[in-house]
Structure formats: structure tokens, C-alpha cells
Amino acid sequence: xxxxxxxxxxxxxxxxxxxxxxxxxxxxxxxxxxxxxxxxxxxxxxxxxxxxxxxxxxxxxxxxxxxxxxxxxxxxxxxxxxxxxxxxxxxxxxxxxxxxxxxxxxxxxxxxxxxxxxxxxxxxxxxxxxxxxxxxxxxxxxxxxxxxxxxxxxxxxxxxxxxxxxxxxxxxxxxxxxxxxxxxxxxxxxxxxxxxxxxxxxxxxxxxxxxxxxxxxxxxxxxxxxxxxxxxxxxxxxxxxxxxxxxxxxxxxxxxxxxxxxxxxxxxxxxxxxxxxxxxxxxxxxxxxxxxxxxxxxxxxxxxxxxxxxxxxxxxxxxxxxxxxxxxxxxxxxxxxxxxxxxxxxxxxxxxxxxxxxxxxxxxxxxxxxxxxxxxxxxxxxxxxxxxxxxxxxxxxxxxxxxxxxxxxxxxxxxxxxxxxxxxxxxxxxxxxxxxxxxxxxxxxxxxxxxxxxxxxxxxxxxxxxxxxxxxxxxxxxxxxxxxxxxxxxxxxxxxxxxxxxxxxxxxxxxxxxxxxxxxxxxxxxxxxxxxxxxxxxxxxxxxxxxxxxxxxxxxxxxxxxxxxxxxxxxxxxxxxx
Amino acid sequence: xxxxxxxxxxxxxxxxxxxxxxxxxxxxxxxxxxxxxxxxxxxxxxxxxxxxxxxxxxxxxxxxxxxxxxxxxxxxxxxxxxxxxxxxxxxxxxxxxxxxxxxxxxxxxxxxxxxxxxxxxxxxxxxxxxxxxxxxxxxxxxxxxxxxxxxxxxxxxxxxxxxxxxxxxxxxxxxxxxxxxxxxxxxxxxxxxxxxxxxxxxxxxxxxxxxxxxxxxxxxxxxxxxxxxxxxxxxxxxxxxxxxxxxxxxxxxxxxxxxxxxxxxxxxxxxxx
Numbered sequence: 001x002x003x004x005x006x007x008x009x010x011x012x013x014x015x016x017x018x019x020x021x022x023x024x025x026x027x028x029x030x031x032x033x034x035x036x037x038x039x040x041x042x043x044x045x046x047x048x049x050x051x052x053x054x055x056x057x058x059x060x061x062x063x064x065x066x067x068x069x070x071x072x073x074x075x076x077x078x079x080x081x082x083x084x085x086x087x088x089x090x091x092x093x094x095x096x097x098x099x100x101x102x103x104x105x106x107x108x109x110x111x112x113x114x115x116x117x118x119x120x121x122x123x124x125x126x127x128x129x130x131x132x133x134x135x136x137x138x139x140x141x142x143x144x145x146x147x148x149x150x151x152x153x154x155x156x157x158x159x160x161x162x163x164x165x166x167x168x169x170x171x172x173x174x175x176x177x178x179x180x181x182x183x184x185x186x187x188x189x190x191x192x193x194x195x196x197x198x199x200x201x202x203x204x205x206x207x208x209x210x211x212x213x214x215x216x217x218x219x220x221x222x223x224x225x226x227x228x229x230x231x232x233x234x235x236x237x238x239x240x241x242x243x244x245x246x247x248x249x250x251x252x253x254x255x256x257x258x259x260x261x262x263x264x265x266x267x268x269x270x271x272x273x274x275x276x277x278x279x280x281x282x283x284x285x286x287x288x289x290x291x292x293x294x295x296x297x298x299x300x301x302x303x304x305x306x307x308x309x310x311x312x313x314x315x316x317x318x319x320x321x322x323x324x325x326x327x328x329x330x331x332x333x334x335x336x337x338x339x340x341x342x343x344x345x346x347x348x349x350x351x352x353x354x355x356x357x358x359x360x361x362x363x364x365x366x367x368x369x370x371x372x373x374x375x376x377x378x379x380x381x382x383x384x385x386x387x388x389x390x391x392x393x394x395x396x397x398x399x400x401x402x403x404x405x406x407x408x409x410x411x412x413x414x415x416x417x418x419x420x421x422x423x424x425x426x427x428x429x430x431x432x433x434x435x436x437x438x439x440x441x442x443x444x445x446x447x448x449x450x451x452x453x454x455x456x457x458x459x460x461x462x463x464x465x466x467x468x469x470x471x472x473x474x475x476x477x478x479x480x481x482x483x484x485x486x487x488x489x490x491x492x493x494x495x496x497x498x499x500x501x502x503x504x505x506x507x508x509x510x511x512x513x514x515x516x517x518x519x520x521x522x523x524x525x526x527x528x529x530x531x532x533x534x535x536x537x538x539x540x541x542x543x544x545x546x547x548x549x550x551x552x553x554x555x556x557x558x559x560x561x562x563x564x565x566x567x568x569x570x571x572x573x574x575x576x577x578x
Numbered sequence: 579x580x581x582x583x584x585x586x587x588x589x590x591x592x593x594x595x596x597x598x599x600x601x602x603x604x605x606x607x608x609x610x611x612x613x614x615x616x617x618x619x620x621x622x623x624x625x626x627x628x629x630x631x632x633x634x635x636x637x638x639x640x641x642x643x644x645x646x647x648x649x650x651x652x653x654x655x656x657x658x659x660x661x662x663x664x665x666x667x668x669x670x671x672x673x674x675x676x677x678x679x680x681x682x683x684x685x686x687x688x689x690x691x692x693x694x695x696x697x698x699x700x701x702x703x704x705x706x707x708x709x710x711x712x713x714x715x716x717x718x719x720x721x722x723x724x725x726x727x728x729x730x731x732x733x734x735x736x737x738x739x740x741x742x743x744x745x746x747x748x749x750x751x752x753x754x755x756x757x758x759x760x761x762x763x764x765x766x767x768x769x770x771x772x773x774x775x776x777x778x779x780x781x782x783x784x785x786x787x788x789x790x791x792x793x794x795x796x797x798x799x800x801x802x803x804x805x806x807x808x809x810x811x812x813x814x815x816x817x818x819x820x821x822x823x824x825x826x827x828x829x830x831x832x833x834x835x836x837x838x839x840x841x842x843x844x845x846x847x848x849x850x851x
Binding site for chain 1: 582583584630631632633649657660661662664665666668669670671672673674675676677678679680694696715716717719722726730733734735736742744745746747748749750751753754757758761762764765794797799800
């Protein structure tokens, strides 16, 4: 049976962006939130270090400095008006969270405490600045909890463990709802809505070593992509320098913000050579490349593919009060005691700068002229505003989700309250049901898990911290063969209750589609910028490449690229040194 | 349109479960993969209490052997089972490093997160069951709704109707420290479902809800401690607790749950009565 619902606004995803949007939208219009998880399981909860805002509580600071750092950190691919909006609204966003009960760490006089974070500087790069507001090293957990608490207070309607499969689009290109599948009983649900906001998070699971949750499979971007919406700047993926060796679990940049340093097999603090001014607090792309370089030149620990993160010189009190969780991770997963031993780390796939193209109101926009798709919104990691450009600064993701979650939720409510419902096409669930049927009746000649593992390994090896034409060309071939193998999988579980095997099969299809856009965009961009580093084109090329890429899906599954100009502003692109 | 996706066989008794329609057999053959462990790997036997009302009326035990790295998580081993032995195995998981709270299970008789238990610490064999006291829906997946209903009952959000200042409300580090421990809760239900009182009486609000009440009762910015304490002074509230400390032992975040419950009890008895 199919169940039909009618709402004004439907939000897909219940992490920070989705919940913040829901708080905004549900004040004005009938709103439903669909999540494939319980909201508190969302990966916002894994964010650790902080959320930046130029409160100036512990030292002089201004939103303008924050905006500059964001633009420079993004290697000038940032849309500057969007970065300025975000830095300006950051202060109010932090205060709002505080008023909602967020348990920030405090200064002696009771104000919100702030600490250093990578790439955040005073006066356009002079020195690191204390800008990150935080709750120990569980800032994301507290944001997720605080927003969820407010949603309970405001009686937001949730559909937990509902997995979105498709959008409902009218013939004239308006978004009219979404199709979801209820995990508990296999029921298909049609959500008619005047506006839909995707806040589905990232897609780090295209890589083998990642800090991302198993559930971060690019659902929102892939669904948009299949519906003809391009994906923006997919070549820009952030590798966080300090993932737990082999497992990829995140060790917060806050560890370096509190004074931790990186050392190689000679015991050298090598970041002094790569970023003389701010050293270990250089932006993540630079630190990850420095680690790669050290390893390549034989200075990895035991000449292997990792280096050490060292906090042995820090006060025990700092470690226990300010970074307790991440030290616990080292103890549990590595059996390493950070108080007395250095922690083996390697870069881990962490954050997608690219995603569904939106404007600063959260509206999904298509093409170089940014034509809005009426009724369709996106916010958070699945979206590309673009405030992060080619490389996101630490803490700006938590800021992004609350600022643009609020903006998206506000505008979608405005949009939805001002017009009648669209006439949906007949049987809007047809394609989603076909997709499930073909997976359920697949030939079962391949394990989905094998295909996923191969995808993740090859993507990590050939499209990771460092890329080059040879590898990317090979990778395109590999992806094509994985897509063929995907047609040979099947779903062994024929039951309808909690058939998570079926969900994982759908997710794998999304991962494959997203991967193809990442590789196509990476192969076309023959320059190096931010998180996209081409061994064969090591320099940034503003003449040709100060543009956002847009990847479109062709009928045969191949990818076509288009480009749109970066929105410039007060900051003239210059060489990025720290 | 969607009915035909699913076979229409009703649930049957245990002896009839063969009628449940299996998918085509795994051609690549899961079994062949289970050779001897590679160098450095160890073999782990996972005993899982299975339940699937579409297949059988009752639960049953199943054993699977998987080859794992010693430092792999138990969650990785369960994934091996799901991905290569039996795709119908149902479990919840997301972050895989102990912060999302999805994968609380009864592991060797104790509640823990499957992503925080390492293979080397349980090998050569481990027993996995769903957490207790909540209705099992399928395999390791339980009905979380009663648990979240208890959470919602304590009004888990800051209540303060005074006009807030333009900037942050002030709170000293000491005031902040007062409720620090209980802000760590990830709502995994490991504490509540380890509590014998909760097993016996589903009306008992349970440790996790009390922890989340504590988080606000002792927050200097909150103004509704009285209302929350009234709720918890009810016959379904804190005084059901018999201080067995199961909850504290079960908490994967190291929250001193029993202590928090005692503090709430004291607040009810001495601050108000």
C-alpha cells in the first residue's frame, strides 16, 4: 500500500541543518521532517571542535576578519557575498543557541569561551585568533541535542526511519514533494508538499578511510542529480589531517588548537616548514598535503603511511577538560594513551565542499544563470552555497548548518505560504518503486559489499589527497565497471520489515552516481586549488579556473560539465600562504 | 502499486518458516569466503539472537564465523555477517565510533555499543542480543518509541521565559560544570535497558530520562526545575530506582548515571519537601 501525506513543507534529514530549518519552517507552515535515522543519530553529533563567530569575547575580533579567513581558506573559490552573510550572522546564531540552552564552555566572567582553530586569524592572517565557541570536544553533539530539544518543545512532526528515494517534480519543473520508504514495514509514502528542503548531509562513504558515518551516502545530491539538477564543485572534498590511523575516526583540530603538534619519524614538527606563521593550525588541505609529502619522502612513522599527533607536552587538565572524547577514542581504538604516547594519524575523508547548488536563501539553482527550481531547497553539507569554496575552514560547517538551515527554512515557509499546491504527476512513486523492484529481483551475482569496498578503495587511492590524470582516467574506467557490476547485485532479504539490506543497495547506487561526478569534475579541473590537488598541475590557475563546476547527468549515466562564475567581492585572489 | 514488492505470505509458526520466500542463493558463495583467517586475522564466532516475525513466531539463535582484524569493532563483525552471510540481519548503526547512540546491544550479557567493543576483547566468541525491556521488532532492532516518550516527559529543553539579554546569558565555569556530565547523553538507551526496574515495569521513566532532566534541573539558566522534579517525584519517577548501578556500568559515555539519579532524588527530598 502507498500512504499519501500532504504538507506545506517537507524537510529531508534531521541533522543540524534539517532541524534548524524545521524550527523556522514549522512556525509558519505545516512541516514534516523525514529522516532515515532517529534525529539524534545524525552526524552533526560527531562534530567536535567548535563553531566560529567573531564574538570577541576573549580577544579582538570582527565578522569581517572571519569572512576574509573563510574566503582565503576556501582558496578564493568561495562566493564572497555568501561568506560575508555567514560571518555576519554567526554572532546571532551562537547567541540564539545559547538562549536555547546550549552548554558552551565559559570564561571566568561567565561569557562564552573561545579557542583557536585552523585558518582562523586576526586581521587577515597576522596570527591565530580565538574564534571558536565550543562545548568541550562535543560541540556538534550539543548543537544536535539543543536543536532537537527545541523541536520537541515546538512539537515538530518527525517521520523517523523513513528513507527518501525520489523527488516529485511537475512537468513544468516545480518540486511538489518527495517519495520515502518506511524502514519499519516497507511501506511507500508519498509526501505532497509545496516545498522540499534537502538536508541529507555528506557522502564521505565514497572513500575507504573516512570520518563519516555509514549512513552518509549522498542521498540528497544523488536524487537531485538523477532528476536533472547539476552538482556543484564535486571535485572539492576535504581530507581532514588527523584521522585515527586506518579507521579514519576524527581527532578534532581542537587538539592542535589547544597546542597539539604533528611530528614525523624524525620527531620533527614538520608543519613549521610548510606554514611558518600558523604552523599546525594551517587549513586542513595544506596540513593533509604536508602529511602526504612527509610520507612520500619517507618520513612517515616506521616509513609507513602515518605520522604522529603529539599532546604529551600539554597539561593533563587541558586534555581532560577540553579534549576528553578524542583522547578516549585513541585509548579505545588504538590502545594508545595520549598523555604519554603520540597518536598515529593519517588524513581521513571528512567533508564535501560540493553538493546541490543553492543561493543564500537556500533555493536550489540550476546553471550558470542560477535559475531557481521552484519549491526545492537544500542546506548543510549536501548543499553548495558556496561558503566553503575549495576548502572549508574548521568550525564553519556547524556555522553553515545553523545559518543556512535557518535561511532555507525561512524562505521555504515563505514560498509555501504564498501559493497553491502544485498538481503532481500521476503515480509519482512509480520510478522509486521500480528502483526497489529491480533491486529486490536482481540476479544476486555480486555482493553489494564487494562493490562498495572496491569503490571506496579506488576512490581513496586515486581521487584522494593527491590526484593526477593517469589515475583519474583509470578511475573512470573502474567506476564504469562498478556500475555494470551493480546491476548484478540482488537483495537476499525478501521481508518488508527493517529491510536495511534493500536500503544499503539503494545507497550504493547513490554512492556510485556521486563518485562519477567527483571523478569527472576532478579530471576536468587541471589546476590545484584547496582540497583538489593535481600532482600534474600543482598550481592554481585563476585565469581559467576561478569558476564553479557543475556536473550534469546524461541519459546514459555519463557526466557533462558546465561552469559558472565565482561571485567575487572585496577580497582579491592572492597567493595562499600561512 | 507497492503491494507486489513484497510476498504476501503471513507469518508462520517456527516449523513453517521454510515457506518464507528466500531470495536466490548467493552465487559467489558466502561460505567459500570463510576459510582460515589470514595472517594477523582472528576468527570470531558471533552468536546472535535472531527474531523476524515475518519468518517465525519466536526468536532463535544463529552462529556465524567471521575472520576479522583484532582491532576491528564488533560492529564490523556484524557487518560481515550482514553483508556476506545473511542480508536480512537487522541492526541499527551510523557513526561507528560511539557518538550517535544507534547500536546499543546486549553483548555477552552486558549493554554496550557494538562500535565500542573491539574484536580482540571478545574473541574467540561473542553473544549478541537486543537490548532488554523494549519490544523487539526484528533481530537487534527494538521499538525505541517508549524510550523517547519517557525522554519527552521530563520536558527536555531549556525553559526560561525571562526576556533574554542581547548577548549570552552569563554562566560561570562552576555553574557550567554542575551539569556537565549529563550533557554527554547520546540517548542510546543502554542505561535504561540495563535497569531491572525498567524490565519489570514499563511505567518507570528510566535512567536516561532522569539524566536528561538532571541536565536542565542543575542548569543555572533553567527556571522549570520544580516542574521537572514534580514529574520525577511521581510514582513512575526516580523513587523506583533501587541503586543497582547497572545504568552507570552500561553508559558508553561514562556518565555517572546513578549519581545523577541520586542528585535528583535529593533535590526532591531536601530542596523542596
